[in-house]
Amino acid sequence: MEIWLRQGGNAVRIPVLPPSYSITSNQINKVVNINALGEINLIGNRGLTEISFSSIFPFAYQSYCEYFPISTPKEYIDSIEAMKLSGDIRLTITETSINMMVTIENFQYGEEDGSGDISYNLEFKEYILPNTAEVTRNEKLDTSRETPQANETVSYLVKEGDCLSAVAKKLTGKSDWKPLYEQNKDTIGNNPNLIHAGMTLLISGARKGI
Structure with missing residues (x-):
């Protein structure tokens, strides 16, 4: 299994596979209260998928690394921070169904034991490009109702x-x-x-x- 982050011509392969990853599949439902019936749950649209995992950027190559040579922890951090600021990226986890456009919602990292290894946690949220034509059409409809x-x-x-x-x-x-x-x-x-x-x-x- 390989984990890749890609944005334009830049790519980062995660050097140490996380022991696990988490996927949250959201559903936008709405609870309403109707007289004589009480609360009912109205099924809404699918929400955005969220993915997260934790691992380390090792200070030096170790046998558990996925490839050689590896970059320095700072190089990995700088690359991911740049991707985070630039917008959407493609997250791919091979041998799974995960191959989607996402944004980096949270990137936490730090050194814990003085070894130079950097522990980190990455949280992603699915990114869907807005349909600008549909948004514009809806805005026109709203304007016509208000004018x-x-x-x-x-x-x-x-x-x-x-x-x-x-x-x-x-x-x-x-x-x-x-x-x-x-x-x-x-x-x-x-x-x-x-x-x-x-x-x-x-x-x-x-x-x-x-």
């Missing part, structure tokens, strides 16, 4: 202190009062400045939800 559409005809009851420009702004989002006046000239009369409380004005092209 009022100008395709309704509504009536408006004039209140004390109203003026045509304020009413136009409220109904259409624009302060241009002339279209409002033209549509209600018979009600308002010849002077657009003379509107009074109790008048009912109609306007087409008003924003939805008014």
Whole structure:
């Protein structure tokens, strides 16, 4: 078995195989409370897989190393830190089904016994490239739901202190009062400045939800 970390043209082969590795397969379920039924568990989408293992970077080659020559502990650490900062990498564990894009979520290391060997723990999380086209489409859908559409005809009851420009702004989002006046000239009369409380004005092209 071999463990490889690859990113672009860079590759790190783990020099000493860990005694074990851990895989966490997550599921995004949701618990909801429904009257008369109590709590129910709704099955959601698959979550991101998490993988972790611990081993050592030996100070010098030992019989338990997977290959020769090996790099120094500092060289391994520097390479993995650079990969961690650069983004997603490919994690491959041969003779298993693990061959996936991941990010390095946690990299802990330190010397314990003065031998120069560095003990470490690596934690990875599956990385899935976002579908930018789908995200953009969803954002547009959200925007269309939030942005009022100008395709309704509504009536408006004039209140004390109203003026045509304020009413136009409220109904259409624009302060241009002339279209409002033209549509209600018979009600308002010849002077657009003379509107009074109790008048009912109609306007087409008003924003939805008014």
